[in-house]
Amino acid sequence: MKYSYEYPHPAVTVDCVIFGLDSESLKILLIKRKEEPFINKWALPGGFVGINESLEDAAVRELQEETGIKKSYMEQLYTFSEPGRDPRERVITVAYYALVNLEEHQINAKTDALSAAWFSVDDIPKLAFDHEMIFETALNRLRGKVRYQPIGFELLPKKFSLSQLQKLYELILEKPLDKRNFRKKILNMELLTDLDEVQEDVNHRAARLYSFNEKRYRKLIKDGFNFEI
């Protein structure tokens, strides 16, 4: 007990809701706890914040440690503080959410496969602590944000087809979109670079590939453009 204060201080942790997408569903990464409390329960990856570390740094570090992913979209979600949310002591947790590309990073669970796994967002097991609430908050944020900010691209490989992009929105927003209207809308935004390449190794007509043009997006934004799906 080396650290003393005149007034009680809460412990502060970060927890990460890490979203990934494959062809079937939107998923999040969970880890199986190896310690009490909630031993053997699934939980969001997370941990304590170092005393000289910003929350952002701590969240990036946790993501790195749990998944091996170094660079990805990450954003602060919300801070959860209900006294009693951790049975051990007063713990305030700052939640982040990240969007990662499941195909490019074949998540090398440093932690072994039994203790880390991807779960479809509509089939999440009981979670430790108040992590279900954190997950719900993250999913709602993602659903809201994906419609008016071009963050969905972070879930796709750098080169993607319009069908992949459409599927992404359909999975996240949980509603079907009209193919012709979707393409018209996306292409009219002039946010995508046509790579003049096509898919390989598919057993049907190969789709054209595009990439998200970040530079162009920033320029459009300055001119008052509003992204919206």
Place this chain on the structure above:
Amino acid sequence: MKYSYEYPHPAVTVDCVIFGLDSESLKILLIKRKEEPFINKWALPGGFVGINESLEDAAVRELQEETGIKKSYMEQLYTFSEPGRDPRERVITVAYYALVNLEEHQINAKTDALSAAWFSVDDIPKLAFDHEMIFETALNRLRGKVRYQPIGFELLPKKFSLSQLQKLYELILEKPLDKRNFRKKILNMELLTDLDEVQEDVNHRAARLYSFNEKRYRKLIKDGFNFEI
């Protein structure tokens, strides 16, 4: 130094960006610090979080203590954590923003008038700590949110005219709106109750008064309605 921990714990505070509106501008409440550090500098109202108090409770309590306002719209904004943001020790602050009605509550600065004052958002003095960044974040959030959530009403008295409402949006969004289009849009939403009353004590034609119909709003939302200005 009565409170000891095995690992160092940061201190946790809440800070509140309290927005109010009068006929000239959007304002925030600042208080003048009476202690080091940043003695005599203006700062956002805030303070330490009790060890058995949720952040929400702490923010509500601070608002109460500084302004006497008990009930108002309040929402968590963001958590600021840069090491070094407080010169004394590691302090993580969870910022909230509140919308209050300047006309109904004649803010009784329990703290005397010299040490608490309203400042127009486009004339904010240098602030203590990283409070300028917190303020900017709050203003951006408000500007973004006011367009697609009916939170602007929280800044107005319960009974208001359409001109007051339009002025509100013009002040927050910093752009003029067309009167006829604005009225058409707002009234078509059917979110306002026409009170069949008019202003009193004005030296020109008295405007009709309306109130925001919260119940109706919730019903519309369930049916897929999207508020947008």
Place this chain on the structure above:
DNA sequence: CCAAAAGTGTTCACGGTACACCCATGC
């Protein structure tokens, strides 16, 4: 009667939506 703000309709352009068939490729 003047000042000050309230209140009121129409036209036009654009973007959203609905909708069905042919094309390319691999097996």
Place this chain on the structure above:
DNA sequence: GCATGGGTGTACCGTGAACACTTTTGG
């Protein structure tokens, strides 16, 4: 040649934007 997904255009409707004058009230 068939299965699988890729790719394309048009017509209609509703909403957003531009725009100016009359009405009411108090002083």
